[in-house]
Amino acid sequence: MLTRTAAPGPWTLHLDTAGPDADPAVLAGLPVPATVPGTVHTDLLAAGLIEDPYLDRNELLTPWIGRSRWRYETTLPAASLPVAPGAERTDLVLDGLDTLATVYVDGAERLRTRNMFRSYRVALDPADDAGAAEVAVVFDAPWGPFDELDEDTRRAFDSPSAHIRKMACNFGWDWGPTLVTAGIWRPVRIESWSVARLAETRVEVRAERAGAGWRGVVEVGVELERTATAHDVALVVRVAGAERSVVVPAAETSARLVVEVPVADADLWWPRGAGAQPLHDLEVELLDRVTGEALDRDDRRVGFRSVEVRRDPDADGESFAFVVNGRPVAALGFNWIPDDCFPHRVTHDDVAARLRDAGEANANILRVWGGGLYESDDFYAQCDELGFLVWQDFAFACAPYPEHEWMLEEVEAEARENVVRLMSRPSLVIWNGNNENWLGWDDWGWKERLGDRPWGERYYLDVLPRVVADVSPHAFYWPGSPYSGTPEVYSNDRSRGVVHLWDGWNEQGYQVFLQDRARFVSEFGWQGPPAWRTLTDAVHDDPLLPDSAGVLHHQKAVDGSLKLSRGLAPYFDEPTGMADWHWAMQLNQARALTFAIEHFRSLRPLNMGSIVWQLNDCWPVASWAVVDSAGRRRPAWFAVRAAFAPRLATIQPRDGGLALVLVNDGVEAWAGTATVRRVGLDGRVLAEQPVTFEVGSVAGTTLPLDPALGTPGDAGAELLVADVDGAARAWRYFTVDRDLAYPRPRLDVKAVPLDGGDVEVTVTTDTFVRDLTLHADRLDAGAAVGDALVTLLPGESATFRIAGADPALAGTLAGTLADTVQGGEVLRHAGDLVA
Structure with a gap:
C-alpha cells in the first residue's frame, strides 16, 4: 500500500545571490533555520533578521528579498528511503513551490518549476545503508521574468504578476503590501509505493431528477502510474461501499466507472439557509487484481446536489441566477482574498473564524478571487460542511497576460490539477476565467497599448473552458468577472451577466448605486479603516493622524484618503481629530454597504446576487473588508449582517414616491402586517399607514406608501420608520446627517x-x-x-x-x-x- 510521511527536517535557508539594497546585517546572520511549509520572509522574521513588515513602514525595508536568489536545504536520512520496506518507488512530493524553483537531489538537477499553483513529484533513488539524500530547492527571484523584459514589452504588459504563475497580490494591491515571496509554501512528503498508484482521481458528484425524486450519480475517472515491473499487471479500481469496480487491463493507465445511488430529498446538499448539508464518505481504491492487495486509495467527503446558472432572456436583458436542486438561490456573500500575505500561516482555526464571520453575517456564497490562490483543501472542506457556495476564479487578475506557449502549457496543467482537486466539492458551483481582464480590455486602454498582441483571451475562451469541459463536464464555467456573456457585448453591461460596480467609490459617491439595475453584482464595496486597536497596534505614529506617515502607508488605494473624504463630504463635515475621523470613515463604510445591498435586494427577482468586496484582510490596512486582519468586525460587518437578513424590510424610492419593499430570500413564504410611521426626532407620530403583505420564497413585494406619509413637514426633524412582522425595523431619512436636527443624546x-x-x-x-x-x-x-x-x-x-x-x-x-x-x-x- 502506498505510504505517505512528512519529509523529515530540519531545513535551512541560505542566500545564493543578494538583491539590490540588501541589508548587510541580514546577510551576516544567514543561514537560518527554515520552516516548511513557509516563506523566506517569515524565516527571516523568525530569526530576528527583519522587522515585521506588517508594522509601521517596515514593508519598505524588504523589496530586496523578492529580487534575491534563495536556497532551502535538508538531508533525507537513509532510513526514510524507502519508507516502506521493499517498495519499488520512493518519491519526494512537493505540494507547492513559490515559484521559480530548481530541485536538486545529491547535487543533480531533478526538476525546474515556474508555477506556484501546481504540485510536483521527484522520483528518488534508494539510498544505500550508509547514504542519505541531500535535497536543495533553489528559488530564483520572482521579479526576474519582468525585469528581463525589453522596455517595449514591459510597457505593453506592465504588471509583473502577468509574467509568472504566482499569486498576483504578492506584487502589491490596493489593499495589500508588496511582499514578493519565495519558498516551499505547501507541505513536502515522501511517498513509497509498488506496482501502481493513483496519479489522478477525478470524482464528479451530482444529483439528477428521477421521476418525483432524485438519484445520485458518482462518476470516477482515474489515471494511473505504473512501475517499470508492473506493466503487465491487471489492476482493479473500486468504489468502496458501492460494490462497483472496473478492471484496468495490463499496460493501460486509464479507467472510468459510474455509480448511481438513491438520494431522497432529505439527503440533498443545500446552501446554508436553504436546507441541510449531508456529506458521505467516498473511497476509491486501487487493487492488484491477482493478489487483491490494496495499492493506493483516495478518500473524500461528497454531497449530492444539482447546480445550474439560469440565464433566461427577458424584458430587462438576461437573468443570471444560481439554481440549486431546482430552487433559485439569492446569492448573498463576500469576495475572499488570501487571509495572510504568507498563506502557510493560515490555520484551520483561522479559516473557521472567517467562515463564522461570513455565516453570522447571513452570507451563503464566497468568491475566491483570481488575484490570490486556489485555496487549501481545508477551506473547501469547511465550506462543504457549512453550506457556503464557492465561486472559484482561475488565477488571473487585472492585467493583460501574454500567451507564450510555455504559459499556455502551464495554465492548462494548473487548471487541470485544480479542477481535479476540487470537482467533487458540493460547495463549488462556478469556475470563473478571470478578475476584471475583460473590463481592462474594454475600459483601461489595453487595446491601444497592446495593438495586435495577444492579451489573454485564449485562456478565457479556449484553454480554461476546454479543461473544465474535459475534466468536469457538468461544472459551470464563466469567462470572467465582470462579463456579459459574449465578447461582442460590453463586459460590464448591467442588463446581463455579472458586473463590478466601482463608480460609487472611485468617483460619484454611494448614492449612484441607486441608478444600477444589475442582474448579478459580483463586486462592489466601500472602504474604511480597520478597528481602532488593530490600527494602533500596527501603526505607532506620534502623533497619530489621518495623514501621518504610517497611516498613509497602510492605505494602499490610489487617492484612497481623498476618496474617503470625498465620500464623506455629502453627509458630514470633515472630522478634525483622529478618533472622530476613524469613526466617521467606519460609519460611512457601513452606510454605503447598507444603501447598496438594500437597493440590489429590493430589485428581486431582477437581481439575484450581491457579493460584497470584501470579507477579510491579509494585513492591517484601510480596505473594503468588513473583518480586519486581527479578526475584529468593523461596523460595516454589522451593517451587512442586517442588510443580508433572510427577510428584509426597506423603504425605497419608487415611481416618484416611496414604497415599503419586503424581500424574502428564505424557503418559506412570509406573511404579516406592517406599520409605517412618519415621526419627529422627538418621537411624536405625525402620520401612519398600516399594510398587510404576503411574500413568496426568494421573492420581493413592493407596497407603495401614501404620498402624505412620505412628505415631511420638516425634513430635518422627521423620519420614516417601518415595523414589520418577522423583520428588523426599517428606517428612511428625508435629508442627510449634516441637515438633521439631532438632539444632543441623553x-x-x-x-x-x-x-x-x-x-x-x-x-x-x-x-x-x-x-x-x-x-x-x-x-x-x-x-x-x-x-x-x-x-x-x-x-x-x-x-x-x-x-x-x-x-x-x-x-x-x-x-x-x-x-x-x-x-x-x-x-x-x-x-x-x-x-
Whole structure:
C-alpha cells in the first residue's frame, strides 16, 4: 500500500545571490533555520533578521528579498528511503513551490518549476545503508521574468504578476503590501509505493431528477502510474461501499466507472439557509487484481446536489441566477482574498473564524478571487460542511497576460490539477476565467497599448473552458468577472451577466448605486479603516493622524484618503481629530454597504446576487473588508449582517414616491402586517399607514406608501420608520446627517458582569439616537461587542453583550465609547459603565 510521511527536517535557508539594497546585517546572520511549509520572509522574521513588515513602514525595508536568489536545504536520512520496506518507488512530493524553483537531489538537477499553483513529484533513488539524500530547492527571484523584459514589452504588459504563475497580490494591491515571496509554501512528503498508484482521481458528484425524486450519480475517472515491473499487471479500481469496480487491463493507465445511488430529498446538499448539508464518505481504491492487495486509495467527503446558472432572456436583458436542486438561490456573500500575505500561516482555526464571520453575517456564497490562490483543501472542506457556495476564479487578475506557449502549457496543467482537486466539492458551483481582464480590455486602454498582441483571451475562451469541459463536464464555467456573456457585448453591461460596480467609490459617491439595475453584482464595496486597536497596534505614529506617515502607508488605494473624504463630504463635515475621523470613515463604510445591498435586494427577482468586496484582510490596512486582519468586525460587518437578513424590510424610492419593499430570500413564504410611521426626532407620530403583505420564497413585494406619509413637514426633524412582522425595523431619512436636527443624546448606561466574564451593557435614551456603537476594543484588546449601529427612538433601550474583555475590568467599564451622530458632526460620548 502506498505510504505517505512528512519529509523529515530540519531545513535551512541560505542566500545564493543578494538583491539590490540588501541589508548587510541580514546577510551576516544567514543561514537560518527554515520552516516548511513557509516563506523566506517569515524565516527571516523568525530569526530576528527583519522587522515585521506588517508594522509601521517596515514593508519598505524588504523589496530586496523578492529580487534575491534563495536556497532551502535538508538531508533525507537513509532510513526514510524507502519508507516502506521493499517498495519499488520512493518519491519526494512537493505540494507547492513559490515559484521559480530548481530541485536538486545529491547535487543533480531533478526538476525546474515556474508555477506556484501546481504540485510536483521527484522520483528518488534508494539510498544505500550508509547514504542519505541531500535535497536543495533553489528559488530564483520572482521579479526576474519582468525585469528581463525589453522596455517595449514591459510597457505593453506592465504588471509583473502577468509574467509568472504566482499569486498576483504578492506584487502589491490596493489593499495589500508588496511582499514578493519565495519558498516551499505547501507541505513536502515522501511517498513509497509498488506496482501502481493513483496519479489522478477525478470524482464528479451530482444529483439528477428521477421521476418525483432524485438519484445520485458518482462518476470516477482515474489515471494511473505504473512501475517499470508492473506493466503487465491487471489492476482493479473500486468504489468502496458501492460494490462497483472496473478492471484496468495490463499496460493501460486509464479507467472510468459510474455509480448511481438513491438520494431522497432529505439527503440533498443545500446552501446554508436553504436546507441541510449531508456529506458521505467516498473511497476509491486501487487493487492488484491477482493478489487483491490494496495499492493506493483516495478518500473524500461528497454531497449530492444539482447546480445550474439560469440565464433566461427577458424584458430587462438576461437573468443570471444560481439554481440549486431546482430552487433559485439569492446569492448573498463576500469576495475572499488570501487571509495572510504568507498563506502557510493560515490555520484551520483561522479559516473557521472567517467562515463564522461570513455565516453570522447571513452570507451563503464566497468568491475566491483570481488575484490570490486556489485555496487549501481545508477551506473547501469547511465550506462543504457549512453550506457556503464557492465561486472559484482561475488565477488571473487585472492585467493583460501574454500567451507564450510555455504559459499556455502551464495554465492548462494548473487548471487541470485544480479542477481535479476540487470537482467533487458540493460547495463549488462556478469556475470563473478571470478578475476584471475583460473590463481592462474594454475600459483601461489595453487595446491601444497592446495593438495586435495577444492579451489573454485564449485562456478565457479556449484553454480554461476546454479543461473544465474535459475534466468536469457538468461544472459551470464563466469567462470572467465582470462579463456579459459574449465578447461582442460590453463586459460590464448591467442588463446581463455579472458586473463590478466601482463608480460609487472611485468617483460619484454611494448614492449612484441607486441608478444600477444589475442582474448579478459580483463586486462592489466601500472602504474604511480597520478597528481602532488593530490600527494602533500596527501603526505607532506620534502623533497619530489621518495623514501621518504610517497611516498613509497602510492605505494602499490610489487617492484612497481623498476618496474617503470625498465620500464623506455629502453627509458630514470633515472630522478634525483622529478618533472622530476613524469613526466617521467606519460609519460611512457601513452606510454605503447598507444603501447598496438594500437597493440590489429590493430589485428581486431582477437581481439575484450581491457579493460584497470584501470579507477579510491579509494585513492591517484601510480596505473594503468588513473583518480586519486581527479578526475584529468593523461596523460595516454589522451593517451587512442586517442588510443580508433572510427577510428584509426597506423603504425605497419608487415611481416618484416611496414604497415599503419586503424581500424574502428564505424557503418559506412570509406573511404579516406592517406599520409605517412618519415621526419627529422627538418621537411624536405625525402620520401612519398600516399594510398587510404576503411574500413568496426568494421573492420581493413592493407596497407603495401614501404620498402624505412620505412628505415631511420638516425634513430635518422627521423620519420614516417601518415595523414589520418577522423583520428588523426599517428606517428612511428625508435629508442627510449634516441637515438633521439631532438632539444632543441623553443616555443612561448600565453594565452588568455576567458569569464567564462577559458584560451586558444596557443603554436607554431620552432622545433619538442613530447608529449607537460601543467600541470595546478601545478598552480591551480582546473585547468584542455582539451588536452595533443601533438606532433608537426616545424612551427605547438596547442591550449590548461584550465578550472577551479582561474579567478584572468587567465591573469598571467607565470610558467605553458609545458613539453616535449629532448635527453633522461625529461626537464621542463616554458612558458611565460602572456596574
